[in-house]
Amino acid sequence: xxxxxxxxxxxxxxxxxVHLPCNHSTISGTDYIHWYRxxxxxxxxxxxxxxxxxxxxxxxxxxxxxxxxxxxxxLHRATLRDAAVYYCILRDVGGAQKLVFGxxxxxxxxx
Amino acid sequence: xxxxxxxxxxxxTQMGQEVILRxxxxxxxxxxxxxxxxxxxxxxxxxxxxxNEISExxxxxxxxxSVERPDGSNFTLKIRSxxxxxxAMYFCASTRRPQSLNTEAFFGxxxxxxxx
Numbered sequence: 001x002x003x004x005x006x007x008x009x010x011x012x013x014x015x016x017x018v019h020l021p022c023n024h025s026t027i028s029g030t031d032y033i034h035w036y037r038x039x040x041x042x043x044x045x046x047x048x049x050x051x052x053x054x055x056x057x058x059x060x061x062x063x064x065x066x067x068x069x070x071x072x073x074x075l076h077r078a079t080l081r082d083a084a085v086y087y088c089i090l091r092d093v094g095g096a097q098k099l100v101f102g103x104x105x106x107x108x109x110x111x
Numbered sequence: 112x113x114x115x116x117x118x119x120x121x122x123x124t125q126m127g128q129e130v131i132l133r134x135x136x137x138x139x140x141x142x143x144x145x146x147x148x149x150x151x152x153x154x155x156x157x158x159x160x161x162x163n164e165i166s167e168x169x170x171x172x173x174x175x176x177s178v179e180r181p182d183g184s185n186f187t188l189k190i191r192s193x194x195x196x197x198x199a200m201y202f203c204a205s206t207r208r209p210q211s212l213n214t215e216a217f218f219g220x221x222x223x224x225x226x227x
Binding site: 032034036038042043044045046049087091092093094095096097098099100101102103 | 142144153156166169209212213
């Protein structure tokens with residue numbers, strides 16, 4: 001699976017939008033972009049995934065650059081509960097049966 | 112909302128002892144996984160399991176590790192002779208379809224294994 005690059009940490013304020021960037025310049029045409037998060041002392045939790053078009057769900061939005069070399073996870077209105085490590089993971093269709101986690105971005109939310 | 116359940120939440124064992132970590136995946140899921148996370152480090156894949164067989168395993172998953180689905184609901188990870196370096200958080204996960212089809216994975220809350 002291709003590599004992703006994320007900032008080690010970010011900080012934001014409660015009730016403000018948060019934009020979490022991910023660079024994946026070596027992405028291939030069949031790589032899906034997945035986001036998971038890990039709240040403190042919990043297992044990873046699926047957030048969202050997409051291929052080319054922007055995606056929205058109840059948790060977040062995923063904005064994918066036109067060249068697909070980067071993407072941004074958007075939390076529209078952060079709460080204290082959104083404080084977590086966020087992982088951007090590329091997955092090839094038909095690829096291995098596993099998720100490959102990097103170090104992710106540790107998001108701190110200030111009250 | 113359906114969830115993956117892991118027991119125990121914390122297990123302390125002596126070096127050299129066998130441990131079995133238990134998981135109950137989501138009931139209509141067919142694909143099962145174990146991951147581990149050493150304190151302060153990345154989440155690492157151990158093994159995937161489908162149709163009563165291992166479908167993929169990592170280099171970490173050596174002869175000391177085994178997995179089993181002894182009945183229709185449980186999925187277990189056994190470590191035969193624990194070492195200090197096996198101390199970690201172990202996460203079970205399940206998916207309805209194979210991970211290769213980019214499906215959502217559901218993780219349990221984890222079992223913290225401490226080897227002393």
